[in-house]
Amino acid sequence: MASTTMSHQAIGSTVSHRPFRASQFLKEPLNVPMNFIPKRFKIEATASSQVSVIGNTVLSPSKNKPFESKKKSNEAALILIRHGESLWNEKNLFTGCVDVPLTQKGVGEAIEAGKKISNIPVDLIFTSSLIRAQMTAMLAMTQHRRKKVPIILHNESVKAKTWSHVFSEETRKQSIPVIAAWQLNERMYGELQGLNKKETAERYGTQQVHEWRRSYEIPPPKGESLEMCAERAVAYFEDNIKPELASGNNVMIAAHGNSLRSIIMYLDDLTSQEVTTLDLSTGIPLLYIFKEGKFMKRGSPVGPTEAGVYAYTKRLAQYREKLDEASLK
């Protein structure tokens, strides 16, 4: 399908063949040619800026702050959050990549999700380029006990990068880079986008629609199949997210039903049959521990409280303990 060829156009800086070390972003001193300083207003039409940094972890070891335990731990947490109800979910319209925001309920779900992961370390956040996932991430993080500040990175142009630069190292250390990537977008639903189920059944026939929704490799007209969605989502995960985990950075991904299932298919080694029946709850985060190259599922929280639901590793238990100590001061 034509759209997959688009993945070869560098959109933003997340070219899939180059590892994107988002974690290094906040350490970089700014080296910008003079003509991008705002005074001039002369903007060069530039190729997308490549923030490709290869390096280690963002936080320098600091004796005062026990959280900065960025000694290269061989364990990292991976949180997956599927956004909650959007305004088109409510209206029962096929959404796909149309950028529709959350409903009041979806906002509530994001906050609830945040409470469930408020004790789990987060060093980096990846979201799709759609507002419902980004809002979910930002709302969830308002609940986080560590109180670091998520900062959305802008790499769409050199000017964007320049204008969003942070000039205090102290502040950078207290920040969590947020990377928006279209590769984590919901499956693109082509000509079904904006249609309701009735319209769609009328236009194409109930059986055909069922096939598009439930099959693995059959795309709706001008849309993506689940297979195509998985291809770009998992590729992005492998190229950009997994290396961060391997470096010991704790990652949160806020995305969509299909892009997350695709990633889970990769993490859990599922078959295409298994993935088509996989359903992710909205607003209920999944936790994985990445250790020695393997992904271990730590359970889907089903209880109303987060305690006792995630099987904590020792490292996570220590992190939580430090949060408790810090809040007592």
Next chain:
Amino acid sequence: MATATSHQSIVSFASHRSFSSSSSTISQCLLREPFLNLPISKGFKIDSSLSCNITSKRRNFCKVEAMASQTETSVSYDNTLLSPSKNIPDISQKKTNEAALILIRHGESLWNEKNLFTGCVDVPLTEKGVEEAIEAGKRISNIPVDVIFTSSLIRAQMTAMLAMIQHRRKKVPIILHDESEQAKTWSQVFSDETKSQSIPVIPTWQLNERMYGELQGLNKQETAERYGKQQVHEWRRSYDIPPPKGESLEMCAERAVAYFQDNIEPKLAAGKNVMIAAHGNSLRSIIMYLDKLTCQEVISLELSTGIPLLYIFKEGKFMKRGSPVGPTEAGVYAYTKRLAQYRQKLEEDSEVLCS
């Protein structure tokens, strides 16, 4: 310059289109056109190949004159926002010579809370900021909104989205994506009915907060230590002195007002009701233009967060309809007759739904 992108146009909201003035056939006269994703400058991508007519008028904002833009090259979006639905006649969409303009400044961000200079660093809202957005939404829940402009920063976008959750008309805001061909294609909507129930949201860097250069991320103490208190005070309070590698208020105003004139004012002139969700400095800049303030006046202008400002655009003029100070929205905005009718229809419509 960024405003040059306004010269790319696909569909024009040229005012030469005529509409019936009879209320029963208003919506039927509206032309239905396909929903288009237009190459609007989003994010920071600027096409430097387009020329731009920046008149010297724009440079001197201390004596700004109202410029009702008649250009046909103004950017326009979806005409099908206004559905010819008989149930909810969008009275706001007959070619009235009146349009509402709502300005909302976002609420508390995580760096506001920490007292850090934010500028164009993309920092999200706190819980308080979220609530402020919801409150703001309640205040404007009865005022028609056809198109929304935001900055490219999440705190303004979230503010707009949260505010619109409260809106009684229940149209769905949809953020337009034009950062690439794929982004445009992928975000396309294939149902006319759905399009007609949508409100396009246009993010644009020209509405961003004033870029604070080397102060971004610093707290006030750090800054005073690094540069000296007097110098910092000068940057914060002067009109034309930028912080190192940053923008002065004047520079911010230049790109914000230019954007407003090229892209927003034409919509108002065409009868579209507009909401702008942005930042302290970009909004003051626009208000300076709307209210014809002097440089001195704009420096001391403070916008409340979460409390929307309402202007009525009519016959080329901007009339301030008051800053709501009361706890409820009623009685605070001086409604025009048209707005009162819109509100009435919302009431009737909600009664129909409940019956």
